[in-house]
Amino acid sequence: MGRLLQFEIFRYNPEDKDSAPHMQTFVMEETTNMTLFIALNRLREEQDPGLIFDFCCRAGICGACAMVINGRPGLACQTKTKDLPEIITLLPLPVFKLIGDLSVDTGIWFREMYQKTESWIHTTKEFDSAKEEERMDNAVAEEIYELERCVECGCCIAACGTARLREDFMGAAALNRIARFVIDPRDQRTDNQYFDIIGNDYGIFGCMGLLACEDVCPKKLPLQNQLGFLRRKMGITAIKQFIRK
């Protein structure tokens, strides 16, 4: 017989007028290779079909299932119960708007981020279907992909001291997005244009350097390096702007 796991789960359904925020205890026997994906689905199917949480790919690829697991933001699908103690406390991610129980609204937050960062290639070149593709160094392509691996799970935002204090702070995910375009030779934006977006307290200069973002990133993105890179780049841009004035 496996361990008896005790789940302490945050419950609140804003659409149910009888619902008030509280913690609820569920007990379930652990099985081999159990993940929180398996456990939560079993809880919903066997004990409480009203339980609200999100999963999608259940393979650590899509970022849908981030939650606070025993005090630490992470992806539930790739969290194995055998790595956790018998008491497992699950809370929704902070910062994001609560949808219900463990589900939060990352969708709207990130779509707003795309607009703030103008998360697309800025170019005056037109696509010509008759022409060979523009060449790119493979190493550059790999560097871009390295930063493109962000799955927008929201862990870095939930773990960020600044984002917790100030909801207008862009957070590591947005700054990493900018870094992705800075190193992309196809994007024609200048340092000054990037400065307009992140050269302020909402952006790179708001970062307190606590770096929990990198600690909790399930894709292990090199966020510390990227934040440092942008801080230097934007610092230099600020000095240049100052001298020109």
Add this chain to the structure above:
Amino acid sequence: MQTYYSDLLVIGAGLAGERVAVESALAGFNVICLSIVPARRSHSSAAQGGMQAALGNCAMGEGDNVDVHFMDTVKGSDWGCDQEVARLFADAAPIEMRRLAHWGVPWNRVVPGTSTYFKGGEKFEKFEKPEKEGLITARSFGGTAKWRTCYTSDGTGHAVMCTMDNKCAELGINVLDRKEAISLIHDGEQCMGAIVRCLRTGKLETYLAKATAICTGGFGRLYKATTNAVICDGGGHVIAQDTGVVPIGNPEAIQFHPTGIVPTDILVTEGCRGDGGTLLDVNEERFMHIYEPEKAELASRDVVSRRMTEHMRAGKGVASAYGEHLWLDIRHLGDKHISTKLREVDEICQNFLGVDARTQLIPVRPTQHYTMAGVRTDKNGAAYGLKGLFSAGEAACWDMHGFNRLGGNSLAETVVAGGIIGVKIVEFLKGNETSFKTGDINSEAKRQQERIDNLISGRLGKENVYKVRAEMQEALMQGCFVFRNEQDLSTCVEVLQGLLERSARIGLVSKGLGANHEVAAALKIQGQVRLAMCIAQAALVRRESRGSHNREDFPARDDQNWLNRTLAYWPEGQTMPELKYEEATPHFEIPPGERGYGGGKIIHADPQEIEAKTITKSK
């Protein structure tokens, strides 16, 4: 009830949906995309391997062209595909890859010089030409004559999804997440939009549009063991078939991927075998080359899945608490290759199995993976049966895949078909006006609200949706998996008939308020059981083996009687699907022949009939 209007309503914001949307937005039309999850979480993003397109830039792709790609696709389909559509696809694919590069995809590029690669566990050398440096490169995939699969590390789907969603943001397309279409609004002739349940509040909304496109992906979740995301549950197919006039094409054509991991069924990419990984049995010996001397591990997916099943039946499987499996071996590829080119695979093995693929074997077995089946459309992506309704991507049976699709052709289809059909939708929007009939709209909205109310009140019964669903999934595993036969299929149909009755009597356990999952599951279960019934019934009637459809009692491919496509309709009030058939292809560029792998007998069609339909492609 809130009502929204747009020129184009796209249901599903994965790669196919967003690619379709981009065309209309570029032409100045107003577009709304609905998705049950934030767009970038769509299952497109889970596709690791790559997209096939005959660019011919890399050394092992030299001499490749769209004709070779076309031929591989037709062979792969076991001549079940529409050759006109496969041709459209192969011709457009290279241009689409370049377009994606222009939009921002960080494709891996040609690195000049000598490098090594593995095939069947052996090491070989290749030389990449300096003049090709920096062009889009490609990797090897099963069932192809050339290295043709364009890729970004092993996160191709994710990378392209990011670029496509960025493009949507740039164009100001209204991409709304946590919105699930639960029925189409139509009058039996034209589609006017959809009734949508908001997955934040649980409330219903109406979306009216001149054109509606279903791009909701596949329905792997009808099976218990599937590589698919939990959202790939056939929602789009259910609402299309529920109209009574839109058929599902080839429901029996379901692909099983050779390498789902045991126990969680998560896919490890075909890129593992493409890059030289091998399959081993209980004695840790290779076996694929015994069955398939030429292609070995790189035969098409249906063939590898079948051979693996055969080998396990011959007692060569590895026993485990989760049933038998075989091994995938990528140890010899080395640390650098595994940690860069196969990084997602590495992560999956570590996170879900606790296995280090550098030193340990990966437990795998065939798992449901892809639905060639889908909403039947013509070559323009227009659905049969309703004007103004379109479909693209895995959700559709456009039909370039026939009875088996090649690795790298589905991800490519999302954007290539999305582009082609996107242009056709623009033509439709320019050439057509629609009138919205408030009677039809209101009665549909009312019908859907009543369904929800009945579920909550339990007025129709107390059946548990999760139990019915689990039994349906198990029935398909028993009757409609890699191998099929008359007896098991008949049993499967019977079981599903019982489940269909029970699915009409679902009552909720929970209160069903807000972002409630039980309501979502209950709203689609009846349609899902119908869809399952279409698979089983169509598989039972098709007395031949073609591509991924393997009848043990009818092992030959029968071109005389079955060179056709199933169309499964579900007329209102019926308890069984109505099966009709149409010719597989309007013409042959490549007349039916041997695939060159998979073995098996062919019952040939009348040569004169074939010849009469054969054309030579004019260049």
